[in-house]
Structure formats: structure tokens, C-alpha cells
Amino acid sequence: MGCSMRAVEIEEKDIRKLREEALKAFPVEVCALLFGKRGNGKFLVKLVRITRNKLCSSARFEVDAQEFYNALKKAEEEGLELLGFFHSHHAKPEPSQIDLQGMRLWEGYVWLIFSTLDYSMKAYLMSESKVEEVEVRIKNGSED
Incomplete structure (x- = not known):
């Protein structure tokens, strides 16, 4: 699969939710699943599902299989596909x-x-065994 996705679009309310969960769970890494649609070179996040970190670790995360x-x-069932994963780090x-x-x-x-160190957030994608940073676009609820 060639790397044609260049941005992640996610709503501001979902970013707030992820940050709040990461800070609340500190020092344990928080994790979530990102669902939505792929299109026009973007991951369009429509649903964020916070999940329990099965490892309860400050250095690793694992989502429970069930x-x-x-x-x-x-x-x-809602017509969405898995786009990727979210987790927090206590570093960059x-x-x-x-x-x-x-x-x-x-x-x-x-x-x-998401970094609990400086509250910054970045997105990455591995394609053809290469990792590249992808732009994070935060949308407010009034945008399409």
C-alpha cells in the first residue's frame, strides 16, 4: 500500500476528550481506537473509542482483544472503518x-x-516500512 494519506482530520471535542483521558490516567499510557473514513488523502476521524490499557503501564499499551x-x-455497523490508534507518551x-x-x-x-510532557500531539503512518509524520487538522464542530 503506497502512502497517499497526508492528514488526519479530527474534531476539537475528540482532541479534548483524548487529552483529558491522557491526563486523568497519568502516569499510565492511555489508548484509543480511531474510526472513520479514508478519502481525498485524509483520515477522517468520526469516532474515538477510549479503551483500557490492558498492561496498565507507563511505557506501553495494549488494547484488550475482546x-x-x-x-x-x-x-x-455504523459504516466506519478502523483508521488507527491513539496513545499517550510521557515524553515527546x-x-x-x-x-x-x-x-x-x-x-x-x-x-x-499525545505528549503529557508538553501537551503536543503528532500523527504518524508507516507505509512500505517507512514512517512519516502526517499533519493533524483539528476541526471545530461547525465545519463540514
């Missing part, structure tokens, strides 16, 4: 070595990372 399955099933919002391993397994899916 919770993952249930979220996938519900999203598919850059993929760790462990993240890179996960990204290899989920090539073509976006990884949105």
Missing part, C-alpha cells in the same frame, strides 16, 4: 521502538500520539 473486537464490530510525541514494532504490524494505519 474490547477491540466489540469496538470494531460496532464501528462497522514520537514513536518509541515498541510503537515502531506495532506500526509494522498495522502498516497503513495512523498512530496519533
Whole structure:
């Protein structure tokens, strides 16, 4: 799959929700599934599903398999597809070595990372074994 996705569009309310959950769970990494549609070179996030970090770790995250399955099933019923993953870091919002391993397994899916250190957020995509940063576009609710 060639890397044609260049941006992640997500609503401001969803960004707020992700930040709040990350800060509330600190020091444990928080994780979420991102659902929506792909189109026009963008990941259009329509649904954010916060999930429990099965590892309860400050350095790693793992989504419970049953919770993952249930979220996938519900999203598919709503006509949405899995776009990628969100998790928090207690350092810069850059993929760790462990993240890179996960990204290899989920090539073509976006990884949105929030830093509890400086409250910044970045998105990444692995395609053809290369990681590239993707623009994060925050939309307010009044936009299409």
C-alpha cells in the first residue's frame, strides 16, 4: 500500500476528550481506537473509542482483544472503518521502538500520539516500512 494519506482530520471535542483521558490516567499510557473514513488523502476521524490499557503501564499499551473486537464490530455497523490508534507518551510525541514494532504490524494505519510532557500531539503512518509524520487538522464542530 503506497502512502497517499497526508492528514488526519479530527474534531476539537475528540482532541479534548483524548487529552483529558491522557491526563486523568497519568502516569499510565492511555489508548484509543480511531474510526472513520479514508478519502481525498485524509483520515477522517468520526469516532474515538477510549479503551483500557490492558498492561496498565507507563511505557506501553495494549488494547484488550475482546474490547477491540466489540469496538470494531460496532464501528462497522455504523459504516466506519478502523483508521488507527491513539496513545499517550510521557515524553515527546514520537514513536518509541515498541510503537515502531506495532506500526509494522498495522502498516497503513495512523498512530496519533499525545505528549503529557508538553501537551503536543503528532500523527504518524508507516507505509512500505517507512514512517512519516502526517499533519493533524483539528476541526471545530461547525465545519463540514
